[in-house]
Amino acid sequence: MRTFAILLLLMLSARHAAASDAAAWAALRADGHIALMRHADAPGVADPPGFRLDDCATQRNLSAKGRADAVAVGVRLKAQGARLGRIVSSPWCRCVDTAALMDIGRIEIEPTFSNAVVLSDRRAELAQGARDIMRAWKGPGALLAVTHGANIQALIGYNPGAGEIVVVTPQADGTLREIGRLPVPQR
Secondary structure (H helix, E strand, O other), rough: OOOHHHHHHHHHHHHHHHHHHHHHHHOOOOOOOOOEEOOOOOOOOOOOOOEOOHHHOOOOOOOOHHHHHHHHHHHHHHHHOOOOOEEEOOOOOOHHHHHHHHHHOEEEEEEOOOOHHHHHHHHHHHHHHHHHHHHHHHOOOOOEEEHHHHHHHHHHHOOOOOOEOOOOOOOOOOEEEEEEOOOOOOO
C-alpha cells in the first residue's frame, strides 16, 4: 500500500510538472508575461572581495557547465517558439554572459536587476524597480530578466536553481502570479 501511495504521488507530481511546463511555454509565446531567470551555474556563493562590475576577471563567473547550460536554454527557448520582446540583465558578468550565450536577442543592462545580496541596503529599492518594469510590460512578447536568485526570491518567494526560469504574470494588485518553472534542459 505504501509503495502504491508513493507511485501515485510521483505520477501526480510528474503530471503537475508537465502541466506547469506547458503553461509556461504558452505564456512565453504570448504578450505581457515575464520570464525571471537566475544566471547559469557559477561556482561559489559570492563575488571575491574587491570585485568590480567593470572587470569580469574580478567577479564570480560562469563555469563550463554554466556556459553550456546557457546555450542549451537558448536553444530550447528558440525550439519552443518563445517570443521575447525585451531581454534585460543585471550588470554582473555572470548574468550578461548567460543572456549573451543564449543568443536570443539584444540585451539591455538594467541596474534594477543588480545583485540584491551585494546591494542589501538597496534591496527594497531594487525589488520595487523590478516590479515597476514588470508591471509596465505589455509586450510584444514576453520580458526576460536574467538576474540573481536572491532577487527572484525577493519578488516571488522562490529561489530558483542556476539557469532555471520562472514564468510569471503581473496582477492588478502589483503581485506576480507564477505560471510555471522551466529547469535547465537535461543534456
